[in-house]
Amino acid sequence: MSTATGSCLCGAIRYRVDGPLRPVVACHCSQCRKTTGHHVAATSAPADCVTIEGEPRWYRSSDSAERGFCPTCGSNLFWRRPGHLSIWAGTLDTHPDDLKLASHIFCADKGRYYEIADGLPQAAQDDPALALATRPG
Structure with missing residues (x-):
């Protein structure tokens, strides 16, 4: 089984993904643009395969989804809906060779x-x- 780790800029939020990551999808929706200043490049995993250390702040951005960020440094990290967690690819500590923009x-x-x-x-x-x-957005 593969394992990936990542964090926010200041390290207050860390995460571990146990299992494969989905190929990266770039989302150009207006919400992703406004929360990051550009588009989002996100991978994803089932929520039960991700362990988060620290306390991200969650913003309900729609009726069905929330966006997670670090309340200390402001790093955007996640987009979630029940059972699913998108992970901003740039927050990974290392990038597996097979993780590509799709x-x-x-x-x-x-x-x-x-x-x-x-x-x-x-x-x-x-x-x-x-x-x-x-989808991440």
Whole structure:
């Protein structure tokens, strides 16, 4: 079984994922843009495979999901809904060689100041096939 670890900038929040990580999906929705200043690149795992140390603050961003961040340094870390936890890929301590960006979702909401030119699949909104049945935003 694979294990991955990560943390916020100051280290007050640490996490461990026991099991495989989903390929990275870039979410360009307006909520992800506003909480991070750009788009989000997130992997994910079933919530019961993730152990969180410390006390993230959770913000209810919709009727079905919350965003988790460090109340000390402000690092954005997670997006969750029941049974599922998306993890901002940049917060991982190390990146497994097989963890790669796979697709883009909510491209209709992306900022006008950049183009998506990597040739990966894109969806105007959410697309479970591109996001592999999960999404970060």
